[in-house]
Amino acid sequence: MSDIxxxxxxxxxxxxxxxxxxxxxxxxxxxxxxxxxAGMEVMARDEEGWCVATDPARMCCSIYESRPDVCRRFAMDGPYCREIHADYLARGSRGIPLVMY
Ligand code: SF4
Ligand code: SF4
Structure with missing residues (x-):
């Protein structure tokens, strides 16, 4: 796990x-x-991969009060957060082929 x-x-x-x-x-x-x-309902994403509910000016959730359950359960600074953050930096901010359930 990343130390960052x-x-x-x-x-x-x-x-x-x-x-x-x-x-x-x-x-x-x-x-x-x-x-x-796979026929599942998902949050739509823009051409750069961000969820379309992301506020691009502030880089935060524009529907925070009604965000999906999986987003509510995603822990800031938890192991998965650290992992994808480190991967994002290592890739130069491109492509993270992961799924949240
Ligand atoms: S918290 Fe969830 S719904 Fe909100 S922008 Fe991020 S992925 Fe989309
Ligand atoms: S990856 Fe982690 S630090 Fe970044 S917005 Fe998501 S929960 Fe917050």
């Missing part, structure tokens, strides 16, 4: 480039929802 401490206020919303699979009970605006190749 992660803080959302100093991060490019790296976790918001992961595929977010929607769960029963999630209530996000329909315009932000897509169907992936």
């Amino acid at each position: 401490r992660c803080d959302c206020t100093r991060c490019d919303a790296v976790c918001c480039r992961l595929t977010v699979v929607l769960q029963a009970g999630d209530d996000v605006p329909a315009r932000f929802v897509a169907i992936n190749e």
Whole structure:
């Protein structure tokens, strides 16, 4: 695991480039929802890979109060956060083929 401490206020919303699979009970605006190749409802992503609900000016969630359950459970500075953050930096900020369930 990376030794770099992660803080959302100093991060490019790296976790918001992961595929977010929607769960029963999630209530996000329909315009932000897509169907992936496996037929599952996911948060749609833009051409650079960020979730379309990401606020590009502030690099934070524009639907924070109604964000999906999987996003609520993603722990800042937890092992997965650190891993994808380190990978993001190592790749020069491109391509993270991971999925959140
Ligand atoms: S949870 Fe981690 S990866 Fe996500 S925005 Fe915060 S610091 Fe970045
Ligand atoms: S819904 Fe919000 S917290 Fe979840 S991936 Fe999209 S922008 Fe990030």
